[in-house]
Amino acid sequence: MMINGKDLLGIEELSKKEIEVILKTADSMKEISERKIKKVPYLRGKTVVNLFFESSTRTLASFALAEKRLSADSFNLSSSSSSVLKGETLLDTVRNLEAMKIDFVVIRHPMPGAPHFVAKRIKASVINAGDGTHEHPTQALLDLMSLKQKLGTIAGKKVIIIGDILHSRVARSNIWGLKKMGAEVSVCGPPTLIPYKMEDMGIKVFYNLNEALADKDVIYVLRIQKERQEGGLLPSLREYIKIYGITPERLKNAKKDVVIMHPGPINRGIELDPRIADGKHSIILNQVTNGVAVRMAILYLLSGGEGDEDSK
Amino acid sequence: MKIQNRKYIIKGGRVIDPLQGIDEKLDILIDGDKIEALGHFEKKEGEFVDVRNLVVCPGFIDMHTHLREPGREDEETIETGTKAAAKGGFTAVASMANTEPIIDNSGMIRFIKEKAERDGAVEVYPIGAVTKGQKGEELSEMFDMAKAGCCAFSDDGNPICSSYMMRKALEYSKIVDKTIIAHEEDLFLSKDGEMNEDFNSTKLGLKGIPTISESIMVARDIAILGFIGGNLHIAHLSTKQSLDMVRKAKKNRLSITAEVTPHHLSLVSSCLATYDTNLKMKPPLRTKEDVKALKMGLRDGTIDCIATDHAPHALFEKEMEFGSAPFGIIGLETALGIVCTELIQTGILSLKELIEKMSVNPARILGIEERTLKKGKDANITIFDPNKEWKVDVNNFVSKSTNSPYDGWKLKGYPVMTIVKGKIVYREGEFQQ
Numbered sequence: 001m002m003i004n005g006k007d008l009l010g011i012e013e014l015s016k017k018e019i020e021v022i023l024k025t026a027d028s029m030k031e032i033s034e035r036k037i038k039k040v041p042y043l044r045g046k047t048v049v050n051l052f053f054e055s056s057t058r059t060l061a062s063f064a065l066a067e068k069r070l071s072a073d074s075f076n077l078s079s080s081s082s083s084v085l086k087g088e089t090l091l092d093t094v095r096n097l098e099a100m101k102i103d104f105v106v107i108r109h110p111m112p113g114a115p116h117f118v119a120k121r122i123k124a125s126v127i128n129a130g131d132g133t134h135e136h137p138t139q140a141l142l143d144l145m146s147l148k149q150k151l152g153t154i155a156g157k158k159v160i161i162i163g164d165i166l167h168s169r170v171a172r173s174n175i176w177g178l179k180k181m182g183a184e185v186s187v188c189g190p191p192t193l194i195p196y197k198m199e200d201m202g203i204k205v206f207y208n209l210n211e212a213l214a215d216k217d218v219i220y221v222l223r224i225q226k227e228r229q230e231g232g233l234l235p236s237l238r239e240y241i242k243i244y245g246i247t248p249e250r251l252k253n254a255k256k257d258v259v260i261m262h263p264g265p266i267n268r269g270i271e272l273d274p275r276i277a278d279g280k281h282s283i284i285l286n287q288v289t290n291g292v293a294v295r296m297a298i299l300y301l302l303s304g305g306e307g308d309e310d311s312k
Numbered sequence: 313m314k315i316q317n318r319k320y321i322i323k324g325g326r327v328i329d330p331l332q333g334i335d336e337k338l339d340i341l342i343d344g345d346k347i348e349a350l351g352h353f354e355k356k357e358g359e360f361v362d363v364r365n366l367v368v369c370p371g372f373i374d375m376h377t378h379l380r381e382p383g384r385e386d387e388e389t390i391e392t393g394t395k396a397a398a399k400g401g402f403t404a405v406a407s408m409a410n411t412e413p414i415i416d417n418s419g420m421i422r423f424i425k426e427k428a429e430r431d432g433a434v435e436v437y438p439i440g441a442v443t444k445g446q447k448g449e450e451l452s453e454m455f456d457m458a459k460a461g462c463c464a465f466s467d468d469g470n471p472i473c474s475s476y477m478m479r480k481a482l483e484y485s486k487i488v489d490k491t492i493i494a495h496e497e498d499l500f501l502s503k504d505g506e507m508n509e510d511f512n513s514t515k516l517g518l519k520g521i522p523t524i525s526e527s528i529m530v531a532r533d534i535a536i537l538g539f540i541g542g543n544l545h546i547a548h549l550s551t552k553q554s555l556d557m558v559r560k561a562k563k564n565r566l567s568i569t570a571e572v573t574p575h576h577l578s579l580v581s582s583c584l585a586t587y588d589t590n591l592k593m594k595p596p597l598r599t600k601e602d603v604k605a606l607k608m609g610l611r612d613g614t615i616d617c618i619a620t621d622h623a624p625h626a627l628f629e630k631e632m633e634f635g636s637a638p639f640g641i642i643g644l645e646t647a648l649g650i651v652c653t654e655l656i657q658t659g660i661l662s663l664k665e666l667i668e669k670m671s672v673n674p675a676r677i678l679g680i681e682e683r684t685l686k687k688g689k690d691a692n693i694t695i696f697d698p699n700k701e702w703k704v705d706v707n708n709f710v711s712k713s714t715n716s717p718y719d720g721w722k723l724k725g726y727p728v729m730t731i732v733k734g735k736i737v738y739r740e741g742e743f744q745q
Binding site: 172197 | 503509510511513514515516518520522586587628632634635636
């Protein structure tokens with residue numbers, strides 16, 4: 001089975017079945033990265049451009065590796081090195097790329113909906129690598145994959161996402177994904193960093209961390225986006241750490257086998273104590289490893305590849 | 313179709329004239345630019361213009377139009393904007409002052425009037441800025457502008473942020489007894505918002521503009537109005553909360569009026585899931601509950617008129633990622649279709665009430681000649697078919713811009729003929745020079 005449509009723009013639009021196919025396909029892609037010769041020919045002759053209008057380490061590297069391991073021809077364009085600096089519009093940028101016969105645009109952009117705008121106007125497949133505060137679908141998929149590996153199943157698990165929910169595309173994509181897979185989701189953070197009517201997504205909202213942690217199977221810690229906290233959203237980082245920082249002391253209130261996740265980059269000592277980030281609860285680096293496999297799966301499926309179905 | 317004689321007869325239509333309490337099948341005899349008589353006439357008295365099965369009424373006025381001239385003639389001009397108005401069934405528009413440069417002195421008012429006299433398909437009533445350069449710092453020369461033909465004052469596009477300045481504006485405008493048209497927005501609250509703040513903005517990751525950014529300013533201005541007097545008109549009212557406050561202020565007999573746009577009656581924030589920049593406007597599209605309340609507000613008379621807030625933008629400016637696109641949509645050519653579909657077909661308003669809100673009331677608020685089909689009045693007449701279905705195609709627009717979210721919509725309610733001062737300026741797709 002394949003996933004529907006030419007693009008991957010968000011988790012909201014995906015069905016549970018589609019997510020399962022992606023995760024299953026990613027499972028088989030994972031092995032490729034373990035081989036001595038880390039390359040398969042699935043995307044030979046396909047051209048991919050990684051169009052990044054925001055800085056990135058993990059996502060860009062992960063996409064670039066996924067493309068190379070599938071034998072695609074790919075290159076990166078960033079806003080700082082492209083004609084965007086000369087005032088070229090997004091529309092002209094992608095139309096010019098399309099004129100050079102590309103097959104995929106992987107786009108990261110600071111504005112919500114930018115990938116949707118592009119997808120409607122070109123024939124190439126568009127993959128959303130993060131659009132402002134909207135969605136980051138491949139991140140959520142790699143998180144689901146990591147959780148499934150760790151816990152066996154996602155259904156019925158209690159997951160709490162902590163921190164700056166307002167500015168987080170990771171939170172939005174994960175909430176959709178986790179809910180579709182049957183998890184019970186809650187968020188916790190300063191009220192000024194939780195968007196209006198958040199509970200309408202079908203989740204619980206907490207302001208007080210200690211009361212929220214007790215029965216959770218998974219704690220998903222978000223990065224405090226220091227660049228976005230101007231304008232009175234937070235009185236100080238110091239106060240944030242006091243209330244919401246995840247420290248060993250605080251984890252004493254949590255389940256013994258609680259799983260800690262973080263999308264990176266980590267502000268060590270702010271939202272996450274280094275002892276936790278590097279400790280036994282953390283699956284943060286597994287998330288990164290799975291990122292390559294998930295992106296290989298997405299590229300493969302969108303190029304028309306037959307996905308794996310759950311044989312169970 | 314060219315009328316050869318000075319005299320002609322609008323034959324066989326359903327004439328609705330709210331001010332005279334008329335709603336019956338009548339002919340209208342027009343002589344030159346004036347209405348000569350209502351009644352039943354024979355061919356020998358003048359050439360027939362057959363309008364059987366159509367509604368004939370006093371000419372519509374759009375009291376909130378951005379004509380963009382001077383400054384952005386690539387988006388709209390007085391010529392193209394008034395043509396769009398004529399095609400939409402409007403015999404007059406009131407043009408907003410936020411052009412480049414701003415219409416904030418009598419010279420600019422005269423420029424608009426003279427240009428409209430020469431290029432305009434319909435009448436243009438210029439609105440002057442409340443403050444110099446619309447900066448909100450110093451009052452403009454209201455007396456001088458009024459003398460030059462300015463019909464009202466507005467800094468629309470921007471709110472008057474300072475309560476002090478709003479007080480002074482309402483106070484000073486008493487000199488000329490004209491209305492201050494207020495764009496109500498607390499910029500501290502709307503900030504860099506892009507759409508209505510509700511579950512949809514949360515889902516889409518777009519920055520929210522809360523309803524309170526409007527209603528707080530409406531509350532403020534009602535308080536000022538109660539304190540100092542003057543005439544206040546709320547432009548593009550969009551929330552239930554603001555509506556409730558206007559209703560109460562009217563009960564308290566304050567001189568307050570309000571308008572609503574066709575788009576705030578027909579679209580809601582959940583439509584933005586497509587990130588279509590033609591749905592980006594200020595005030596933003598609100599919720600179903602707001603739309604329902606606004607319709608009830610029209611019905612109970614809290615809202616006096618329907619105005620388009622026709623805001624042309626160049627295609628290259630709207631063909632952007634959502635965050636980069638400007639606010640505003642055009643509305644002159646779709647307004648009648650939208651309001652007939654949303655209000656007449658649904659029975660929310662009667663035709664008479666609709667005509668009051670698009671013709672009689674705007675004229676009263678702007679202080680221009682009353683809209684009625686009495687003998688001796690200027691023959692400004694709108695003729696339309698409230699039941700004809702048609703499909704919106706932006707490629708057929710005569711406006712210079714196409715930033716309309718209604719492309720492809722099927723609407724019921726179609727403007728057929730527009731008569732300005734006795735001249736048939738538009739008839740079913742054709743303009744008369």
